[in-house]
Amino acid sequence: MTFDPSYKEQGLKSVGTRPLRPDGVDKVTGRARYGADFNMPGQLVGRVLRSPHAHARIVRIDTSQAEALKGVKAVVTAADLPDQSNGDAATFAVLDNCMARKKAMYDGHAVAAVAAIDASVAKAALKLIVVEYEVLPHVVDVDVAMAADAPVLDETVFTTGVEPAPKTPSNVANRSEFGHGDVEAGFAKADMIVERNYKTEQTHQGYIEPHACVANCNSDGTADLWVCTQGPFVYRQVCADLLGLDVSKLRVTSSEIGGGFGGKTHVWAEPVALALSRKAGRPVKLVMTREEVFRASGPTSATSIDVKIGAKKDGTITAAEATLRYTSGPYAGMWAELGAMTSFACYDLENVKTVGWEVVVNRPKVAAYRAPSAPMAAFAIESAVDELAHKIGMDAVDFRIKNAASDGSKSSYGPVYGPIGIGPTLEAAKSHPHMSAPLGENQGRGMACGFWFNFGGQTCVDLNIGADGTVTIAVGTVDVGGSRASLSLITAEELGIPYENVKAIVADTSSLGYNDMTDGSRGTFSSSMAAISAARNAIQVMRERAATMWDISVDDIIWEDGHAKAVGATHDNLAPLSVADIAAEAGNTGGPIAGHSELVADGAGVSFGTHICDVEVDPETGSTRVVRYTVIQDAGKAVHPDYVEGQYQGGAVQGIGWALNEEYVYGADGRLQNPGFLDYRIPVCSDLPMIDTQILEIPNPNHPYGVRGVGETSIVPPLAAVANAVSNAVDVRMFHIPVSPPRILAALNAQAKG
């Protein structure tokens, strides 16, 4: 049956309600099984030895003493993970990051690993591995790394995207450019121009659950991996590629997930655990410590961004330009490119140009972090927009409304928009009571907008109807934010049955077709589309079964309110058949009833949000307290409003932490100084007010219920909203995130000195 995903307005019974989530009881009672909760008989403890140096050639590794230690069952180095990338640079980078080959590229880079019978033997074995390093000059700062005299990390990196191609290697991996029009001509028409440099520091996703897995390689070439991941199918593919396994022989089962935020879309120690298991011939459990998580997994880019925006006195932006320099860790990435694409996406601009520079540095390999790269770009752009509005003498919201993109606008990164939510979120902000609430002493208000692309992708769902008429849907997108509840609601809606009669489970990689991972805010969007399609297929089957039961033509049967109903003058005295009625007879009418769907979920639809933030700053200490915060975002259709609000709040809180205190602090030796939650300061509950939310519902034309992804956009505006609020509170413009107390006091002191 051809599936029509287009939006149709209809009365909804389940979608939009707020039932309890199916995974809630297990999580609050401690029964839920996270990555480290899985165990196998005879499993070994895996541990990783990491480089203490930011940049060092590995001269020699001697593992003999560790191998001789009683209780050690395997020691692996890069030699046990041979390069099978066939020249694919991205695959090689993942491999080299999992286990350093010739050089350690950052403090915390894995150089060897052990599997032993218990934790104390594994710990002792790590101390017996001798690694001889030749320490090399290192660089961690993005601007310093771009300088001509910077130590070059990789002699094979020649900047791509520039003409003519450079003849000497550098730390700049790639240049990208987006935009349209003529910015120079645009600036010439401007009455007012703001031109500034902004910096943001590197942050970590800060997921509470560290990376954890159990790997088991069997002698017949099959293998199992139980792991905390956002994407079991992607982990399967990447691990199989790195270890030279057949994809079909590796089965990956995802655990419950204690936060990922993009950091669990990449593999870290999982290939190492598989390599240890392969060598030891026993299952290996590998759980990263918090320190390892900070030193060797997933941070976002540190950035340095130049912004120039010009406007006429009436508030029309005439030209906008940004140059974005993003660190990517030791390997080339596309993080600046994403920043360059998102920079001016909120605005309808005649002349716009953005340039992104990917810069390699001696820091951990950068990973996706919730709307990756967009928050930093938004901080720079929305700070400059705010300052420009101020200079012109226009209200910051009105200035943005005047320049907001809308249906038909050509975006700064290329595509022409359909119906979008930036204008409505700004209008909602303008009329929100928060915007006109009085401010107290030492308080300031800021606001900012944000954009994220959203993604759909490959999706596969199985829907099975049990003999009692209850329904199971098996999905391949890991539930990171309540999607099992949302998908159950949507399935219930489509079939016309109660929410309680649907159970959603996350299937393993051997039980379902390929699914892209839970990223790009796609989990609910894409899997619900597949679930609707599967439900419609199951309805077709049930109509056929009803036709058999009644011995009438299927064309005379409609599906309504969870029942097969006979229509037409000759049949309308037949009592409708429920799902349970039809399921009970399935054995006599053709066997089990199921619906299946595989599709590419196109048309995710771009997402926009506007945030308002009030802060109070102690001018003597720089201490900043967020006193009120409001998130306004377009959800298309909020399937389960609690979890939509949860996403809005969670993103805002992560952004507030990033804006105020979170940062990787490196010593002069290139070592990370704060690899723990004590000194890497994410906000605690008492730091925050209740985050107020306002859900706008502008239906996505490409989803049957109008759903858009909601997971990521909420982290995009907070850096700028908080910085604008602080700047307004202390009357000094802040250019460097985080706006920590020492930075605020330094800025105030500098201003006092003139």
Add this chain to the structure above:
Amino acid sequence: MRYESPATIENAVDLLANSDGHAFVLAGGTDLLVRMKGDDFNASLVVDIKSVDGMGQIEETADGFVIGAAVPCAALSEHAALVAAWPGVVEAANLIGSTQVQSRCTMSGNLCNASPAADSVPAMVAANAQARIIGPDGRRTIDVADVPTAPGQTSLAKGEIIEAILLPKPGARTGDAYLRFIPRTEMDIAVVGAAVNLTLDTDGTVQTARVVLGAVAPSVVVVDAAADALLGSKLSEDTLKSVEVACVAASNPIDDKRGTVEFRNQVAGVLGRRAAAIAFERAGGQS
């Protein structure tokens, strides 16, 4: 690793004195248990003192308060007489960690952990608190200020443990206060701490004062110049400014992940001034 939970203090001392040097005292454990998870930590013996008779008691005597080494900080805030006598000490002890941590952590442990940023130590030093130590050679009592000698190091000899913290009975018209700066609201380590303890004369002027800074030097800093500025005053604007200037001058911090030298110096002055004002008000002073 061996875990022992002796019932008597003598037994605890014996265990520690006869250990191989990798022995640790466990009171609340809020520092020790975290350290034990680190790869570089090696312990052969842990002596839990919570079962030792009297260690969990707060005793009010004619001279003051005897606070057993295993008394959790949360219990201090439930002792009405102690709160009335030393509100600054009690609030300092109850800024450590979080509510959960405070139900386990102890002031003795905070002292013996010997962190320059310990919250309870500046307040105890300002209050002229002493530590009663027991060891193989018997008991001795020293000023709290003399326990930590450097970050992570104490003057306690092998086999010695703190048995109790002794706080004097405050004189009439005494007030104390402790303030600390952290970028968050809890679960953080002091970037700067400032404690003030002062007593007023019958005419309402400051008769004695102690001003103590934490987290701005390897050990706590007793700021005599700030105390001198307070003496004889009723905390005029000028006096408070002098306290601030003296605290800034006495502050001798390092640049690290928690704050810069410039920031710590400036905030040491601000907190010293603010703590003095609170202590003065608690003593019944009127400017």
